[in-house]
Amino acid sequence: MDKGHFPGEENLTTQIQQFQADIMDDLDEELELEMDDRRLDALVDAGPDDGTDLPRARYFSELLRLQGELVKLQDWVVHQKLKVVVLFEGRDSAGKGGAIKRITQRLNPRVCRVAALPAPNERERTQWYFQRYASHLPAGGEIVLFDRSWYNRAGVEKVMGFCTDDEYEEFFRSVVEFERMLIRSGTILIKYWFSISDEEQNKRFLMRIHDPLKQWKLSPMDLESRRRWEDYTRAKEVMFERTHTADSPWWVVEGDDKKRARLNCMAHFLSRIPYDEVPHQPVVLPPRVHHDDYIRHPVPESMKVPHIY
Template identity: 60%
Template sequence: MAKPRKRLDKATYEAELFRLQAEMVKVQEWVRATGARVVVVFEGRDAAGKGGAIKRITQYLNPRVVRIAALPTPSEQQKGQWYFQRYVEHLPGKGEMVLFDRSWYNRAGVERVLGFCTPEEHSRFLHQCPIFERLLVEDGIILRKYWFSVSDEEQQRRFVGRIDDPMRRWKLSTTDLQSITHWEDYSRAKDDMMVHTDIPEAPWYVVEGDVKKEARLNMMAHLLSTIPYTEIEHPDITVPERPASSGYRRPPRELTTYVPDHVASLTSD
């Protein structure tokens, strides 16, 4: 029997996270300098850790280069469009990277399980999705797809934790809670999705998500290993000397409205 692996300590986690985040900054600069287009799809069950991973990836990145696409429920007009149309609008342009916090795979999961699409629409999606993704890759987009896997016990624990935490209670929705009673339905839907859309041009990568910190590091390290980025050299920057005053005088403070000194109430005796 294999010996259980030692759990990651906080200091090691934070040091490795910061190192990977520094590499993500290099990826950002490479994308901007070379005009590359990158799409990263984050999928998985509710509370699997997708949002936490995205948050750590983007922490030090420029939102003008690296965008997060988290689309709301489609409008009535969008429901009448080609299914992929509203996602195409969010694809990256030259020198951009887009992280999809859920994606067109909604149709393969929640829409199928909860009856938000017809069997015909679901079947059409499974047929068209590989074609759609091949077109993206053929056009030069770097496409990566990650499925965050979480056990039913861990998902249940996270849901309960959100109920008891006023700062995270907003993350729970009726749809989230339905995922508990439809666990096996979601499992079957995911298996069917993988069979049809795990293609050589755009394979699925499964992230073991029961331990959030390890999942983040594993996913980030893998993503970095699959992008052919190089470090971009930047010209040396010199902060100029501040010129001597030319006589400017600041207006009296009482002419401007300042925010109240809230901190003073925290530090007063």
């Protein structure tokens, strides 16, 4: 053994490098919020690549391009009064939330909103299963992204024993017709499954455990799902077999590389809805009205937020 070399040292070094790459990814998220085309080159030159095969410069430029197209799609949805529903499903830490964040980042929240429903309460448990989801469906001119959806019954509820076998079977008898009804009513329905490998999920869970800013993302349910990896795999396979239909197919997003997964999902989403650019009248800022008799009152010092920074 070389001097200074210990068993497992390479593995520890690799984990540290992976954690550093994950931290860089978090910093990139903050850059994305502040970024525009004019500042792109300066931002991507401010630091090294994040260690993936996708250079940061290309990632940022493609992200901005796709987000620009999403704005055009949003305008088209409003113009044509389209109803769009997108389901995001997948294992814990597979990247659903990151993709949703990039899709909605530059869109109007009155047009594109996220439905992330908590566990059903006592009243909701007595309702028709799809009822609480139906209340979040879009009207004309709206896009709704479901961060987990009615497929909870085919996944977590089945694996964790939160539903009976009869309820599980009734879900499969109903869901295909429920989705056909949505589609017949004019709703555009797109279903994504974010796929992640066993090894990558383990790495992301470790990152959350050791990062105080991410520990809130780990719930006891998440930890139990990690233990029941194979049970979730079987449940997913049954779900695909029984709900992947010609008029409502599943689309699988390979999620081990978070940046590629986000871009691939965004590009595919755009490809599923034919759209054109909606012409807009030029925006002209009107002159401000001034009143000679108006005197602006000073703000009391006691009301001002202290200048800490």
